[in-house]
Amino acid sequence: MQIYLPIAEMSVPIEMIFLLGAFVGFISGVFGVGGGFLTTPLLIFMGIPSAVAVGTQGSQLVASGVSGVMGYWRRGHVDFMVGTIMLGGGFFGTLVGVGFFQFIKYLGQIDLIISILYIVLLGSIGCMMLFESVFSAFKKKTMKSEFNRLKSPSLISRLPYKMRFPRSKLYVSALVPGGIGFVSGFLVSTMGVGGGFLLVPAMIYILGMPPLLVAGTSLFQIIFTSAFSTMMHATISNSVDIMLAVFLILGGVIGAQFGVLASKKVTGARARIILALLVLGVCLQLAIQLFLSPSEIFVMVEGQ
Amino acid sequence: MKHILPVLFFCASFLVVSPIYASNFEVEIAHETIDVTVGFTGSTIEIFGDRRDEDTLVAIMVEGPKTDVTIWEKARVFGTWVNRYFVHFDNIPKYYSYSLSGTNNSEKTKRLLAFHGIGNDAMLSNARIEKSGSVEDLELFKKELLKKKVDAGLYTKDGVKMNFINNNFFRVRFDIPASAATGNYIIKSYLIKDDEVIEHNTDMLSVEQVGLNAFINESARKHSFIYAFVCIFLAFFSGWLISVLKVRP
Incomplete structure (x- = not known):
């Protein structure tokens, strides 16, 4: 069934959007990730303008973030102080990201730059995840626990504006969580990904946070950064399509239920290996598009 | 039935009006608005017309809202395919189509049609163009623009066929795909005789959500x-x- 999207101003088969939402919901249910890295490229692949795909994806990240953070909050696994400082950086990163997005759109290189950003991000995260999960599958000990013994690098400990974060038992410069938040905000507003892949290792290895608090805190931060990004895209570029968001979220709700059920069967390191391969698969697909001769040498861009 | 009714109304209006109103050329649009609903999958602009003189050429042109379009040519830079050379077309219609009652026209008529922007090439040749310095073959970029628009159903390759109910009454249907832009569509119709426009009309149709x-x-x-x-x-x-x-x- 075709449905006309009021902001994207195009007709799309609604079952495809719903299935995409359900698939990403399933993935997030199994692996506990937001799934933005899959939704945005797949929406663009379906012909949704990249601005609308990125703008709308922000609201889906809010939904998956809220659903994820509730559980951590109930168990007290959210450090609101670190989260709030990260949020400050996140807002700033979002502003810079929205500006950067408009700039590359103006240059006519949006597809290239978004592809390169995706390839670098997914390639590095995918390799790291694969390495970590294979390592832990054989050693029965995760790299996280190995690395967690390391304290923050000396350069970071010398940064100014030090603050105490009692919940995480940290005494570190506010610039560190702020900087991590900045990167997250930038990713949400330019690529439509929450950046959980990047935030979690950064918070463990750079900030030195206890792994128990990391997932909840990063989700807390992603919710508000994504909400801010949605606000920016909706007001500056009018690129948030509520109709698209509703069907993506609806599919996501149902997919997530099946994902959680399926996660009983695929657990631990094996699940992370599958996820790493999935991430690398998307990365490889984008790299092929960038490096192999395209089927169409000419591209049409309207309204610049 | 849906399509026959407007024809009957149109013909009936001529029966009533023609004795006192002796215009050479009448054009009516079946619907003045196209509603884009949630389930919109495309529509048509249906135009009915009448010419008194059989020995004339009728030309109808439909132009959607205008926008700037850039055609990029990809080239390899450091192994990756990037948008390298561009031709920017200023203010061209997002939707464009036309219909002619006859195709076997004299050179002078062809020039007249081109002057009024009727025909894909004519429409593009009227557009203001900017290009990157190294682009030499402008025609290639124009061809690509037309190809992409035709593939998307937003332009027509050789115009739309004009159907004559008899020697005077005609009907044209322009397909509007679901991806067509919302806004005002201008419909210009011309009656041409001996290489001169003897009458012309401009109508407006709005495509709105x-x-x-x-x-x-x-x-x-x-x-x-x-x-x-x-x-x-x-x-x-x-x-x-x-x-x-x-x-x-």
Whole structure:
């Protein structure tokens, strides 16, 4: 069934959007990730303008973030102080990201730059995840626990504006969580990904946070950064399509239920290996598009 | 039945009007608006007309809202394919189509049609163009623009066929795909005889979102802050709902 999207101003088969939402919901249910890295490229692949795909994806990240953070909050696994400082950086990163997005759109290189950003991000995260999960599958000990013994690098400990974060038992410069938040905000507003892949290792290895608090805190931060990004895209570029968001979220709700059920069967390191391969698969697909001769040498861009 | 009624009304109006109103050329659009609803999958602009003189050429042109279009040519830079050379077309219609009652026209008529922007090449040759310095073959970029628009159903390759009910009455149908832009569409019709335009009309048709779609689109543009808050609230609510419904493994 075709449905006309009021902001994207195009007709799309609604079952495809719903299935995409359900698939990403399933993935997030199994692996506990937001799934933005899959939704945005797949929406663009379906012909949704990249601005609308990125703008709308922000609201889906809010939904998956809220659903994820509730559980951590109930168990007290959210450090609101670190989260709030990260949020400050996140807002700033979002502003810079929205500006950067408009700039590359103006240059006519949006597809290239978004592809390169995706390839670098997914390639590095995918390799790291694969390495970590294979390592832990054989050693029965995760790299996280190995690395967690390391304290923050000396350069970071010398940064100014030090603050105490009692919940995480940290005494570190506010610039560190702020900087991590900045990167997250930038990713949400330019690529439509929450950046959980990047935030979690950064918070463990750079900030030195206890792994128990990391997932909840990063989700807390992603919710508000994504909400801010949605606000920016909706007001500056009018690129948030509520109709698209509703069907993506609806599919996501149902997919997530099946994902959680399926996660009983695929657990631990094996699940992370599958996820790493999935991430690398998307990365490889984008790299092929960038490096192999395209089927169409000419591209049409309207309204610049 | 839906399509026959306008024809009957149109013919009947001529029976009543023709004795006192002796215009050489009449053109009517079946519907003056096209409503874009949630389930919109495309529509048609149906035009009926009458010419008194059989020995004339009728030309009808439909132009959608205008925008700037850039055609990029990809080239390899450091092994990657990037948008390298461009030709920028200023202010060209997002939708464009035309119909002629005859194709076997004299050179002078062809020039006249081109002067009025009738025909794909004529329309593009009237557009202001900017290009990157190294582009030499401008025609190639024009061809690519036309190909992409034709593939998307937004332009027609050789115009649309004009169907004559008898020697005077004619009907033309322009297909509007679901991807066509909303806004005002201008319909220009010309009656040409002996290489001269003897009569012409300009009509307007609006393609607009209605109902829920119109409400969403208008809210997003006019009250973007409230719209953004609603989107965020909806996402928060859905997220909370997911966490409540979540099946525990």
